[in-house]
Amino acid sequence: MDVRSQVSMVFHLDKCIGCHTCSIACKNIWTDRKGTEYMWWNNVETKPGTGYPTKWEDQEAYRGGWTLGPDGQLRLRSTDKRRTVTNIFHNPSMPSMDDYYEPWTYDYSNLFDAPEGADQPVARPVSMVTGEPIEVKAGPNWDDDLGGSPVYAANDPNLDALSPEQRLQMQSIERLVFFYLPRICNHCLNPSCVASCPSGALYKRGEDGIVLLDQTRCRGWRACVAACPYKKTYYNWQTGKSEKCILCFPRLETGQAPACFHSCVGRIRYLGVLLYDADKIPAVARSRDEDLIDAQRDMILDPHDPAVVEAALRNGIDPSVVDAAQRSPVYRFVKTWGIALPPHIEFRTLPMLFYVPPLLPVMSAKKDGAVRNASDDLFADVEDARAPIAYLARLLGAGNEGKVRAALRKQWAVRLHRRATTVGDVDRATADRALRETGCTAEEADEIYRLTALCTFEDRFVIPPMHREEAIEMLEDPHVWKQETGFGFRAGPKREF
Amino acid sequence: MRTRVAAALVTVLSLAAAAGEARADGDADDFKTSCANCHTIGGGRLVGPDLKDVEKRKDRAWLVGFVTDPTGVLASGDPYAQKLLAEANRVPMTPIAGMNAKRAGQLLDLVAAESKLEKSRFAGGAVPDRAFDAKNVPVGRDLYTGAAGLKGDGPACIGCHRVGDTGALGGGRLAPDLTDAVARLGGRKALSAWLSAPPTPTMKRLFPFEKALDPEREILPLVDFLQDAAARHAPSERAPARVAFVLLALGLAGALLVGMEIAWRRRFRGVRETLVKEPS
Numbered sequence: 082m083d084v085r086s087q088v089s090m091v092f093h094l095d096k097c098i099g100c101h102t103c104s105i106a107c108k109n110i111w112t113d114r115k116g117t118e119y120m121w122w123n124n125v126e127t128k129p130g131t132g133y134p135t136k137w138e139d140q141e142a143y144r145g146g147w148t149l150g151p152d153g154q155l156r157l158r159s160t161d162k163r164r165t166v167t168n169i170f171h172n173p174s175m176p177s178m179d180d181y182y183e184p185w186t187y188d189y190s191n192l193f194d195a196p197e198g199a200d201q202p203v204a205r206p207v208s209m210v211t212g213e214p215i216e217v218k219a220g221p222n223w224d225d226d227l228g229g230s231p232v233y234a235a236n237d238p239n240l241d242a243l244s245p246e247q248r249l250q251m252q253s254i255e256r257l258v259f260f261y262l263p264r265i266c267n268h269c270l271n272p273s274c275v276a277s278c279p280s281g282a283l284y285k286r287g288e289d290g291i292v293l294l295d296q297t298r299c300r301g302w303r304a305c306v307a308a309c310p311y312k313k314t315y316y317n318w319q320t321g322k323s324e325k326c327i328l329c330f331p332r333l334e335t336g337q338a339p340a341c342f343h344s345c346v347g348r349i350r351y352l353g354v355l356l357y358d359a360d361k362i363p364a365v366a367r368s369r370d371e372d373l374i375d376a377q378r379d380m381i382l383d384p385h386d387p388a389v390v391e392a393a394l395r396n397g398i399d400p401s402v403v404d405a406a407q408r409s410p411v412y413r414f415v416k417t418w419g420i421a422l423p424p425h426i427e428f429r430t431l432p433m434l435f436y437v438p439p440l441l442p443v444m445s446a447k448k449d450g451a452v453r454n455a456s457d458d459l460f461a462d463v464e465d466a467r468a469p470i471a472y473l474a475r476l477l478g479a480g481n482e483g484k485v486r487a488a489l490r491k492q493w494a495v496r497l498h499r500r501a502t503t504v505g506d507v508d509r510a511t512a513d514r515a516l517r518e519t520g521c522t523a524e525e526a527d528e529i530y531r532l533t534a535l536c537t538f539e540d541r542f543v544i545p546p547m548h549r550e551e552a553i554e555m556l557e558d559p560h561v562w563k564q565e566t567g568f569g570f571r572a573g574p575k576r577e578f
Numbered sequence: 579m580r581t582r583v584a585a586a587l588v589t590v591l592s593l594a595a596a597a598g599e600a601r602a603d604g605d606a607d608d609f610k611t612s613c614a615n616c617h618t619i620g621g622g623r624l625v626g627p628d629l630k631d632v633e634k635r636k637d638r639a640w641l642v643g644f645v646t647d648p649t650g651v652l653a654s655g656d657p658y659a660q661k662l663l664a665e666a667n668r669v670p671m672t673p674i675a676g677m678n679a680k681r682a683g684q685l686l687d688l689v690a691a692e693s694k695l696e697k698s699r700f701a702g703g704a705v706p707d708r709a710f711d712a713k714n715v716p717v718g719r720d721l722y723t724g725a726a727g728l729k730g731d732g733p734a735c736i737g738c739h740r741v742g743d744t745g746a747l748g749g750g751r752l753a754p755d756l757t758d759a760v761a762r763l764g765g766r767k768a769l770s771a772w773l774s775a776p777p778t779p780t781m782k783r784l785f786p787f788e789k790a791l792d793p794e795r796e797i798l799p800l801v802d803f804l805q806d807a808a809a810r811h812a813p814s815e816r817a818p819a820r821v822a823f824v825l826l827a828l829g830l831a832g833a834l835l836v837g838m839e840i841a842w843r844r845r846f847r848g849v850r851e852t853l854v855k856e857p858s
Contacts, residue, residue, distance in 0.1 A: 143849075
């Protein structure tokens with residue numbers, strides 16, 4: 082047992098209001114530099130929709146992530162040792178600017194400087210690439226709130242899981258459904274970006290599992306851009322290096338939540354440590370599609386188990402980190418309650434960001450000027466919810482509907498239970514039956530309710546002490562490091578040719 | 579005292595005489611490297627006219643002007659210069675690097691002096707010459723294509739010139755076509771003389787005096803090869819080679835593109851554009 086710690090995340094999709102505050106917080110801190118205009122380390126997508134970059138989930142086109150070869154071995158879809166050499170000057174699976182979007186700003190000065198005339202002056206959109214006025218045709222959230230549905234929502238790759246009839250039904254007015262999917266780097270356990278890099282510039286940090294990209298080693302081959310199935314590494318055309326989400330590690334190291342977590346209006350984001358068994362990674366990543374979720378959950382270890390704690394301490398994990406793992410909200414969502422699921426785990430990178438699937442129960446139609454609910458029961462069964470389970474299963478369950486159904490049922494039982502407790506419009510027997518059916522106790526339901534609805538800052542973010550003073554020991558004597566800090570030359574990344 | 583003065587006088591005079599002789603030698607070397615490749619003095623015409631008694635045909639001022647700037651005089655439409663150009667198969671006189679009025683005057687002095695001699699040393703006797711020898715054609719071809727190296731390590735002709743359809747792509751396009759060089763330069767002897775010290779700026783740098791071609795083993799086989807090529811290739815059949823070259827280049831480029839298209843047929847081609855193009 083090779084116990085390691087990983088800073089992991091849970092996004093509760095039922096709480097997301099799609100306000101993009103997280104994206105803006107991230108943009109302001111990290112990607113407001115020249116060359117990063119088009120990058121959104123954090124972006125929020127409307128589902129069903131094609132997302133950013135357009136149709137990123139379609140790996141037949143983008144060829145990201147891993148695939149299981151006939152010999153049972155994992156292979157990168159985008160490249161391999163041989164193709165790294167033959168394709169090094171032309172990577173055939175590279176998204177272009179058109180698949181992201183051409184970044185633009187507005188000519189605001191015209192609002193003040195325009196000569197007096199009959200018309201109101203306007204701020205024309207100006208391309209941030211060419212500096213010329215452009216007609217904006219795409220953006221990172223172009224299909225926000227089902228904007229352009231016939232094109233974008235209709236082309237969501239996850240809809241492939243549905244029959245044509247279901248697809249049609251999903252777009253009919255009373256079943257019309259959308260929810261938001263905020264996305265950051267998943268800081269995967271088996272990252273394909275790290276595996277693909279010809280320069281060895283990408284690495285997974287030992288102490289907390291954050292996947293980082295060394296700007297001094299990056300040579301700009303962009304193999305990671307092609308290899309990441311979530312398209313969460315980006316190429317900076319100004320510096321000639323690639324960049325990605327760093328999970329705000331400078332903030333984490335000082336005990337603060339990452340900017341997108343901190344700023345989240347809906348409080349949908351949870352962050353905590355998971356202990357996992359690194360020996361199991363190869364076997365887990367090679368599981369069959371339907372077993373992937375269970376295999377990944379098995380790999381995550383119980384931080385209360387004395388054997389795990391002992392192995393963790395033996396592996397050099399600090400007791401304070403083990404303590405943080407024991408209080409981790411992520412562990413409870415993913416492992417104890419089993420209601421948080423990894424996105425597209427069939428890409429086999431083993432993402433360590435989990436989503437609580439959204440309950441979308443209310444279904445109503447307007448008839449003769451009055452709004453009518455499809456069912457009088459406000460909390461009808463999850464099978465009748467507007468978002469087909471097959472769709473959510475394709476997004477969050479590698480096609481495994483059982484896992485999604487269980488997660489939704491448990492949330493549904495919690496709602497019935499709380500309704501019976503606080504409002505009383507659901508009778509206790511119904512609520513108890515629902516809890517029994519999902520194998521959830523009343524105490525557990527209350528805990529889920531509390532961590533979902535009443536969570537404080539400290540509940541949501543259990544940030545382990547990063548112990549940088551110990552991490553630096555691996556590289557240098559901490560006293561020498563302390564004395565030398567601030568001396569020498571350090572230049573920012575830039576093109577050297 | 580007087581003997582000393584006389585001795586000094588003798589020394590000065592002999593020094594002056596030596597200087598005069600040295601000057602004459604310098605002029606002769608100058609004539610040899612700058613003029614003799616196209617002109618003789620009393621040896622008949624090579625590429626350019628025989629210079630014997632040239633000042634009886636035209637006055638010195640005109641001659642100095644022409645020698646210092648032949649291109650300018652030819653461009654000015656001077657009738658005598660045009661006549662000379664016509665006589666030389668329209669091969670214009672090459673401007674000589676560093677030529678000025680003083681040097682031109684010295685060279686004309688030398689020509690005048692040599693013209694008075696019974697037999698000038700520049701009568702063309704040093705120019706390698708003999709009748710066409712078919713046995714030497716393959717030797718010349720090897721020198722031309724570079725299959726056999728040149729003695730002075732100069733580059734092979736095929737790099738810049740072409741002769742008929744010799745070589746893989748018919749040779750280079752950078753320099754003039756040499757297929758009719760023998761006729762253009764006015765015969766074997768003229769071409770041999772020209773090759774022994776090429777006067778044009780590029781050739782002069784590639785084949786300076788110390789890298790000069792060997793008269794017997796290089797110049798004559800090359801001339802034989804060129805004469806043979808001129809006989810076998812009529813001027814009319816040369817044009818299509820250029821068209822074929824362009825067509826071949828286009829064909830190869832097309833084949834390369836098709837090959838790339840096949841090799842990378844599964845490449846990512848962008849998804850957004852295809853989405854929004856679909857009729858909605």
